[in-house]
Amino acid sequence: MTTLTAASSARGGGAGPDVAVVGGGAIGLASAWRLAQRGAAVTVIDPDLGGGASGVAAGMLAPVTEARMGEEALLRLNLASWARWPSFAAEVEGAAGAAIGFRADGTLVVALDADDRVALDELAARHRAMGLDVTPLRGREVRRLEPGLAPGVRAGLLAAAERSVDPPALVDALRRAATAAGVAFVAAEVKEVATGPGRERVAGVVLADSAVPRRIDAATVVLAAGCRSAGMAGLPEATAPPVRPVKGEIVTLRQPPGAPLITHTVRGLVHGFTVYLVPRADGRLIVGATVQERGWDTRVTAGGAYELLRDALVLVPGLDDAELVTVRAGLRPGTPDDLPLIGPSPLDGLVVATGHYRNGILLTPITAEAVAAVVAGEPLPPEVAVCDPRRFEEVRV
Numbered sequence: 143m144t145t146l147t148a149a150s151s152a153r154g155g156g157a158g159p160d161v162a163v164v165g166g167g168a169i170g171l172a173s174a175w176r177l178a179q180r181g182a183a184v185t186v187i188d189p190d191l192g193g194g195a196s197g198v199a200a201g202m203l204a205p206v207t208e209a210r211m212g213e214e215a216l217l218r219l220n221l222a223s224w225a226r227w228p229s230f231a232a233e234v235e236g237a238a239g240a241a242i243g244f245r246a247d248g249t250l251v252v253a254l255d256a257d258d259r260v261a262l263d264e265l266a267a268r269h270r271a272m273g274l275d276v277t278p279l280r281g282r283e284v285r286r287l288e289p290g291l292a293p294g295v296r297a298g299l300l301a302a303a304e305r306s307v308d309p310p311a312l313v314d315a316l317r318r319a320a321t322a323a324g325v326a327f328v329a330a331e332v333k334e335v336a337t338g339p340g341r342e343r344v345a346g347v348v349l350a351d352s353a354v355p356r357r358i359d360a361a362t363v364v365l366a367a368g369c370r371s372a373g374m375a376g377l378p379e380a381t382a383p384p385v386r387p388v389k390g391e392i393v394t395l396r397q398p399p400g401a402p403l404i405t406h407t408v409r410g411l412v413h414g415f416t417v418y419l420v421p422r423a424d425g426r427l428i429v430g431a432t433v434q435e436r437g438w439d440t441r442v443t444a445g446g447a448y449e450l451l452r453d454a455l456v457l458v459p460g461l462d463d464a465e466l467v468t469v470r471a472g473l474r475p476g477t478p479d480d481l482p483l484i485g486p487s488p489l490d491g492l493v494v495a496t497g498h499y500r501n502g503i504l505l506t507p508i509t510a511e512a513v514a515a516v517v518a519g520e521p522l523p524p525e526v527a528v529c530d531p532r533r534f535e536e537v538r539v
Contacts, residue, residue: 159182160360161360161364163363163364164365168199168309168312172510173364173495173514175323177513185360188367197309200420201503202407203504206269219525223505223508226508234312246303247407251300251409252295252298254296279299287406292457309503331349345359345360364495369474378488384477388499389434389474393447395461395467402421417429429450439471442470484509
């Protein structure tokens with residue numbers, strides 16, 4: 143992989159940047175910022191910064207309550223990025239001069255009925271088996287922490303170290319920080335990745351913003367376009383990231399006037415269904431999220447909104463008077479093994495940073511660090527090794 147020094151030398155003061163970053167969500171912006179901090183000339187290309195999965199993310203930084211048995215490699219990756227978040231948040235806010243809604247309130251997982259209580263006990267047992275720190279709570283202890291919860295809540299678990307962030311505020315702050323570091327922005331779609339003779343290495347990107355496509359030359363291209371990364375034209379078939387869109391619908395409420403009904407992130411087990419509620423400092427409450435394999439369907443549906451609101455109101459009855467602010471749908475980038483794709487591609491000069499599925503905001507700090515390390519020719523954080531995009535190469539040959 144071309145180092146920053148080599149990239150700058152190859153560029154030689156020419157018109158193109160050292161690095162072209164395709165995708166202006168949290169991952170792409172943070173990666174561009176880290177690269178610029180290392181002295182690279184960076185251009186981010188996206189027609190709508192934060193308009194992809196970052197724009198509809200709830201912003202939970204929840205490696206514990208998202209943990210699943212059999213996904214230990216993902217858990218180690220999530221925990222490593224989670225540990226970076228306090229310093230990362232402070233650095234972003236300092237560089238941007240803007241808050242990102244970073245909160246350290248912890249997460250409450252609560253069970254509504256007897257069957258939900260059984261599921262909660264099983265979840266606690268799995269967490270203990272994975273060595274994760276959760277505190278069991280009786281129903282009255284849960285309601286002491288969150289009096290707005292329904293009186294019938296049976297029990298809960300507290301993951302006190304979990305955090306949350308406001309993704310739109312994060313995207314805006316990363317844009318400001320990157321701009322201050324010298325990153326340039328082009329509001330356009332990327333038509334294809336350009337390659338050199340023999341298609342052995344990247345040469346830049348071609349834009350689809352005019353009748354005559356315009357090319358931006360770059361020694362390195364970072365592909366951080368979420369689920370759109372798989373269909374990027376110009377890539378040899380074996381190098382296309384195997385990501386797919388996974389639909390998620392999410393509801394934003396504004397809590398009724400007065401003291402907030404919910405102050406922690408709450409994950410509710412409600413009659414066998416799962417719902418989460420993530421509070422914001424300005425009174426908004428994010429309720430999510432559905433998970434649907436519907437291809438490129440981004441319609442907001444009555445059924446999806448109903449399921450989320452039904453369970454939220456059963457869990458927190460006082461929300462029946464909340465303002466319905468918006469219902470949105472987005473597409474998460476999933477991979478065949480549910481691990482992201484972070485690192486060098488088989489195509490020289492192409493760095494991949496996609497496939498983060500439900501953990502894109504959580505994994506932003508470590509992904510950006512890894513992208514900068516790849517371009518600089520330095521070792522990646524050890525937890526990122528399992529995310530090598532080349533791991534699927536033999537399967538597709």
